[in-house]
Amino acid sequence: MSFSTLGLSKPLVEAVAEQHYTKPYPIQEDAIPAILQAKDVLGIARTGSGKTASFVLPILELFHRAKTVKIKRVNVLVLVPTRELAIQVADVFQTFGKALPNPVKTVAIYGGVAVNPQMIAVHGAEIVVATPGRLLDLVSSNALRLSDVEILVLDEADKMLELGFADEMNRVFDLVPAKRQTILFSATLGDAIADINQSLLRNPVTIQIDDEEQDIDLIKQTAYRVDAERKGPLLRYIIKTGKMKQVLVFVSSVRTADNVVTKLSKNGIQAAAIHSKKTQGARSDALSRFKARELTVLVATDLMSRGIDIQFLPYVINFELPRSPKDYIHRIGRTGRAEASGEAISLITPDEEHHFRVIQKKMKKRVEMINSEDIDLAGY
Structure with missing residues (x-):
């Protein structure tokens, strides 16, 4: 199947091809x-x-059809859990929207930055991508109305609930018209998502892509057995000897992220961290530089990684393991996208070995374990 058979017009099909989407x-x-x-x-x-x-x-495509025949414009609201994801989704709209003969105004709104510029920016916006809290701020300031929303998209709905946005989401649901099209995406189908489905969606088309269906065969997985005090030097050894130019490193805490970046930088490796304690400007700058390959290493916590979408990312390194096997699969899935190969490397201390065996059992794939005791890390 190709994109041209899905009902998309020629400008969008051509835009998809320019972004190297093959099917x-x-x-x-x-x-x-x-x-x-x-x-x-x-x-x-x-x-x-x-x-x-x-x-x-x-x-x-709906905008293209509406503007072609001069009918009422479409009004779209996309709810997302994080600032990074808001920026990323808006960027995708803008990237593909450039192909259309008639412009579509898309705006991302999120907390952590001054509200006044966003109040100005949303004027005349046809697509608004927003985090729930800042969206309600703009509504309460009369900068934005939700009574004209025709399409409501909930992206990463499970993560919004995990982050405690349930009350804000319910307030938004009360403000949008009952007669609308609703699109809900989630990584998991828990009880809370099932409740939202029952209350918000009308006879939805249900699409479930199970983890077992996700192809991780293109991802080369390797693990190193290492004592905790040698993790930092081993990370730097792997990056330097492998001549890696673009590496996403996962850690479990803000403190570890900053420590890893400090040690990498002191050893001549360009690195930056992206986590909840960083300002929005710093996070956006780090992500932009990393995508442009101006930064060798981006160190991220799981939450902040939701906004990182790089089609041909070559390396992911787990400096620390995530809490769940599902999160591990999500992490390594940042590489090996778009049918491109990728490499995922995990640094495993003795305390993490049992948990790593559980992860391997869950994904039904054995990962080669390399003993790092004989690796000379002097100078790293």
Whole structure:
């Protein structure tokens, strides 16, 4: 199947080709036609499964059709859990939207920055990508109305609930029209998501891409057995000897992220951290530099990584393991995208070995374990 068979117009098909998308992901094959048919959609798929384009492309197609025949414009609200994801989703809308003959105004609004510029920016916006709290701030200031929303998208709905946005989400639901199209995407289908499905969606097309269906075979996985005090030097050894130019390193805490960046920088490796304690400007700058390959290493916590979407990222390194096997799969899935190969490396201390065996059992894949005792880390 190709994108041209999904109901997209020529400008968008050409824009997809320019972004090096060769064929639709499974979720795109089902979601794009359903959204174009004005159906509600419930999509369950992990981060990195292609779900952003699965709602961005059909929504832009609807704008193209509306503006071509001069009918009432579409008004779209996309709710996301983090600032980084808001910026990323808006960027995808803008990237593909450039292909359309008539411009579509997309604005990202999120907390952590001054509200006044955003109040000005949303004037005349046709697509608003927002975190719940800042969205309600703008509504209470009369800078934005939700009574004209025709399409509501909930992206990473499970993460919004995990972050405690349930009350804000319910307030938003009360403000948008009952008659609308609703599109909900989540990495998991828990009780809370099932409740939202029952209360918000009308006879939705349900699309579930199970983790077992996610192809991680293109990702070369390696693990190093290492004592805790040798983790930092081993990380630097791997990056330097491997001549790595773009590496996403995962850690479990803000403190560790900053410590890792400090040690990398002292050893001549350009690195920056992205976590909740950084200002929005610092986070945006780090992510932009990393995507442009001006920065060798980006160190991230799991929450902040939700906004990192790089199509051909070559390396992911787990400096520390995540709490769940599902999060591990999400992490390594940052590489090996778009049918490109990638490499995932994990640094495993003796205390983490049992947990790593559980992760391997869950993903039904054995990872080669290299003993690092004989590696000379002097100078690293």
